[in-house]
Amino acid sequence: MHKFMILAVLLFAVVSCNQKSKETEVKNNNTENPFFRESTPPYSAPDFSKIKDEHFKPALLEGMRQQTEAVLKIANDPEPATFENTILALEKSGELLSRTNNVFNALTAANTNETLKGVETELSPLFSKHSDEIYLNAQLFDRVKTVYAHRKELGLDLESNKLVENVYKDFVSAGANLTGADKEKLKTINGELATLSTKFNQVLREASDAATIEINDPKKLAGFSEKQLENIKDDKKDNTWLLRITNTTQQPQSKSLENRAIRQQLFEAGWNRTNGGKYDTRDLVRQMVTLRADKAKLLGFPNYASWRLQNTMAKKPEAVLDLFAQLVPAATAKARAEAADIQKMIKKTGGDFKLEPWDWNFYAEKVRKERYNLDEDEVKPYFE
16 A cells, blocks of 8 residues: 555656646747747738747647637526627637638748648648637637627627627538537537648649649740849759749740740649649549538538538629629630731731730730730739
């Protein structure tokens, strides 16, 4: 018995030391991590000089932990639900998570790397689970519903009243009215969609990088200014310039490229980047479409578009299709007229070929200069 008590005391001491060690480690990380305090630049803009890749994961995890703690406190509040202790408290609950996520999403979309992609892959299902734990929390929704039902009696200003309505709609849209079993189904679907969406975006970015065209002869870049050439110069290889894929279809560099073969290569690189091979996204799209249809059906909608548009200005897919029905004929007629003008410019400048997609930007720029004496490159700096 005496030996058992000694072992128990030693075990307790070890656990306590480990716990204190972890608390100290978290505290030190919080002190060094810029996301754990409000940013000092104007308008609280992120200070990228202090942000490192290793700061994101702990800040995101801690942000989710803090918000979960705050949300449970709101849901379990013994006081009657009010605007202040429910809606406003909920609105303020995710400050650290939002502050970190805003920067994280911007970087992973525009300037990612293997470390950030790893964090994104690991945490995307956790983000989905975290969101579901908030919006599918029945006790929390009861409080939100109470405030929403009595909002006209609370003397709220227009902004606060709108916030109450938006929060309530967000909960309903997320599935707060579902039964317990259906909520579990929805959580599974949301988790799978989060993983697939992250994978799709990562593959798309990788495909864009892989489609980059290396140019080793500057003569092939005739039409580019010295500044443009400097901007696309490869800083790792001598005598190498990089034409990167930046848009879905038309690439902005093509309006300056005199070499038609390079324009075609650039267009087709962007157009076909995920159409087959290593970066084929079609299977991912099929899986996502199926899951989205299942989600819409579970939530009581005929299709995903109907669910997605419910809280937008359009409200229904029919409204979008009606708008397109009005826009498409006029846009098509305008495009045909512009194509005719561009074809004339091709002939006028000595070309003997039919207008193709990779010619559009290049010759449209010539038409613009001739007709309006407007050089987009000269105007662009004023809008940057």
